[in-house]
Amino acid sequence: MDKDAILNGLENAIVNGKKAEAINFAKDALSAGIKPLDAIDAGLIKGMMIVGEKYAAHTIFLPQVLLAADSMYGALDILLPHIPREAAAKRIDMVIGVVEGDVHDIGKNIVKTMFTAAGFNVHDVGRDVPAEDFVEASKANNAQLVAMSTLMTPTMDSMKATVDALVEEGIRSQLKIIIGGAPTSQEFADEIGADMHAINAQEGVAKAKEAL
Amino acid sequence: MADEMNHIERAMAGLSNQPVDRLLTYPLAMGVCRRLINGTGITYQEWVSDPKKFAQAFIEGQRRFDFDFAIGLMDLSVMAGDLGAHVRMDEQNTPFVDDPLIKDIEGYEKLEVPNIKDPKTRSYVLVEGTGMFVEALGKEVVTAAFLEGPLLALTQTRGAEFVFKDMYDNDSSRKAVHAALKTITDYDKEMVKAFAEKKPAGLVWDYLWGSYSCLGDTEYEEFEGDYKYAGCLNELVQKEGMANCIHNCADLPHLDTQIKKWKPAIYSMAYYPLIPGSPSAKEVIQNGYADVSLVGGNIDPQGFVRWKPEKMEEVTKKLCNEVLTELKARGLGGRYCIASGCEVPPALSTKLENIQACVDATKKYGVWA
Ligand SMILES: [Zn+2]
Numbered sequence: 281m282d283k284d285a286i287l288n289g290l291e292n293a294i295v296n297g298k299k300a301e302a303i304n305f306a307k308d309a310l311s312a313g314i315k316p317l318d319a320i321d322a323g324l325i326k327g328m329m330i331v332g333e334k335y336a337a338h339t340i341f342l343p344q345v346l347l348a349a350d351s352m353y354g355a356l357d358i359l360l361p362h363i364p365r366e367a368a369a370k371r372i373d374m375v376i377g378v379v380e381g382d383v384h385d386i387g388k389n390i391v392k393t394m395f396t397a398a399g400f401n402v403h404d405v406g407r408d409v410p411a412e413d414f415v416e417a418s419k420a421n422n423a424q425l426v427a428m429s430t431l432m433t434p435t436m437d438s439m440k441a442t443v444d445a446l447v448e449e450g451i452r453s454q455l456k457i458i459i460g461g462a463p464t465s466q467e468f469a470d471e472i473g474a475d476m477h478a479i480n481a482q483e484g485v486a487k488a489k490e491a492l
Numbered sequence: 493m494a495d496e497m498n499h500i501e502r503a504m505a506g507l508s509n510q511p512v513d514r515l516l517t518y519p520l521a522m523g524v525c526r527r528l529i530n531g532t533g534i535t536y537q538e539w540v541s542d543p544k545k546f547a548q549a550f551i552e553g554q555r556r557f558d559f560d561f562a563i564g565l566m567d568l569s570v571m572a573g574d575l576g577a578h579v580r581m582d583e584q585n586t587p588f589v590d591d592p593l594i595k596d597i598e599g600y601e602k603l604e605v606p607n608i609k610d611p612k613t614r615s616y617v618l619v620e621g622t623g624m625f626v627e628a629l630g631k632e633v634v635t636a637a638f639l640e641g642p643l644l645a646l647t648q649t650r651g652a653e654f655v656f657k658d659m660y661d662n663d664s665s666r667k668a669v670h671a672a673l674k675t676i677t678d679y680d681k682e683m684v685k686a687f688a689e690k691k692p693a694g695l696v697w698d699y700l701w702g703s704y705s706c707l708g709d710t711e712y713e714e715f716e717g718d719y720k721y722a723g724c725l726n727e728l729v730q731k732e733g734m735a736n737c738i739h740n741c742a743d744l745p746h747l748d749t750q751i752k753k754w755k756p757a758i759y760s761m762a763y764y765p766l767i768p769g770s771p772s773a774k775e776v777i778q779n780g781y782a783d784v785s786l787v788g789g790n791i792d793p794q795g796f797v798r799w800k801p802e803k804m805e806e807v808t809k810k811l812c813n814e815v816l817t818e819l820k821a822r823g824l825g826g827r828y829c830i831a832s833g834c835e836v837p838p839a840l841s842t843k844l845e846n847i848q849a850c851v852d853a854t855k856k857y858g859v860w861a
Contacts (some may be wrong), residue, residue: 341706347657350657386653
């Protein structure tokens with residue numbers, strides 16, 4: 281198979297949410313001598329961009345997006361270990377998580393997918409995450425961006441606690457903070473000292489790219 | 493201006509598209525009213541485990557705020573919890589599932605309808621508690637039970653992300669999702685029948701996945717809209733003598749299915765001004781949805797935490813004006829209830845004055861005139 285056919289196959293496997301196919305095309309890409317970063321750009325990211333556009337236009341919905349994301353992660357698992365160190369270092373590192381007291385993470389996972397597709401190195405600290413864990417992960421990964429979400433009102437305080445902890449540790453000025461989730465707003469972001477608020481994954485990626 | 497109709501007269505007028513003295517109002521203040529019990533309030537744990545205390549919140553809420561409705565929402569983890577998922581109970585936070593029950597495809601098929609007559613289940617507490625506030629308030633306001641739709645109860649039991657993936661991952665996962673939905677629909681049927689014995693005027697379904705940010709028409713029809721799920725449940729509610737009502741606080745609700753097709757008596761919805769396509773009160777009325785249902789909405793629930801009462805009055809006044817103008821332009825009666833888009837946050841930081849401000853402002857600015 282020629283390289284274009286492999287990259288097209290990879291893209292289509294993502295768009296159609298076929299994980300097994302995506303994994304096979306990722307392996308084919310490596311054995312055909314395609315650089316892993318090219319496979320990511322011209323296959324995975326291209327596929328996820330199409331998925332993102334279709335989702336924004338309401339022609340596909342969460343089930344299809346989640347299957348596409350799954351396929352992308354499957355292929356990434358094959359490709360990422362083969363990326364040369366210098367090239368990997370150029371990607372922007374970010375930390376993402378749901379703040380302490382909240383376990384709703386479907387929104388966070390979609391945001392994570394879109395950031396991954398946009399070329400970020402996403403370090404997912406999970407859900408119900410205490411402020412210290414955000415700080416630790418930000419330090420450990422030299423993060424330039426911290427993304428936090430919550431779906432519930434009482435846990436909005438945990439967002440402020442996380443911002444405060446980043447300030448106390450003296451790393452606040454080295455990174456941007458973006459928040460999201462149903463009860464949050466730009467007004468709330470301003471109030472707690474975060475940089476940005478986004479209403480959905482696409483907006484989050486766009487705003488973060490602009491700010492960094 | 494003093495009210496000319498009593499709560500029930502006004503609600504009945506709104507429900508039957510007749511003129512009202514003023515717009516109806518019901519900020520969805522459920523869990524937050526536990527703070528009115530015993531003067532100092534009780535914890536969530538206490539509130540959701542004792543029917544008497546559950547009912548007491550609605551009774552105290554009515555005494556304090558003078559609402560037009562009483563709707564028995566507890567939280568959205570009642571069914572998942574009774575199916576076997578682990579529910580986390582914080583003192584002052586809405587209980588939620590922190591460990592889903594269904595861990596794999598086989599798990600879907602293993603679901604069993606719980607025994608809702610067992611006093612240890614929260615289904616029992618919910619049904620009995622609803623009966624108690626219906627008994628206490630039923631002659632004063634229109635009362636309704638509140639129940640999770642099958643797809644919502646399933647996503648709470650498995651985790652939404654997994655359910656959405658399993659829907660179309662492969663044939664056996666798709667079949668398994670349907671098997672679980674059938675079991676939960678049976679559970680819902682038992683709940684409907686148990687509620688009916690308590691004689692609330694209506695029953696409100698939470699059908700929140702009917703949202704274009706989650707599912708399209710095809711997906712929603714297959715996994716909830718179908719007659720074997722929501723279709724027959726809607727019918728059963730009416731057969732059991734209750735008005736069928738729907739709450740859906742999603743950003744892009746499936747209004748054509750949930751209002752035009754299902755024709756609920758009441759449709760309670762939210763509004764997200766920042767999200768393109770999220771329907772405002774004006775658009776909802778202009779597009780004919782209030783012709784079919786009494787629509788409730790759409791004040792931002794966060795406002796009850798964050799705004800000063802003056803701002804709440806301002807927002808309520810604006811909504812009243814918008815709604816009155818549009819209802820009149822369309823030649824409708826009192827087909828809109830000034831409400832919050834979703835539950836008023838039950839947090840300690842919610843300002844009770846804002847609930848009062850919303851009700852008072854509706855009495856003042858919602859006058860039909
Ligand atoms: Zn809601």
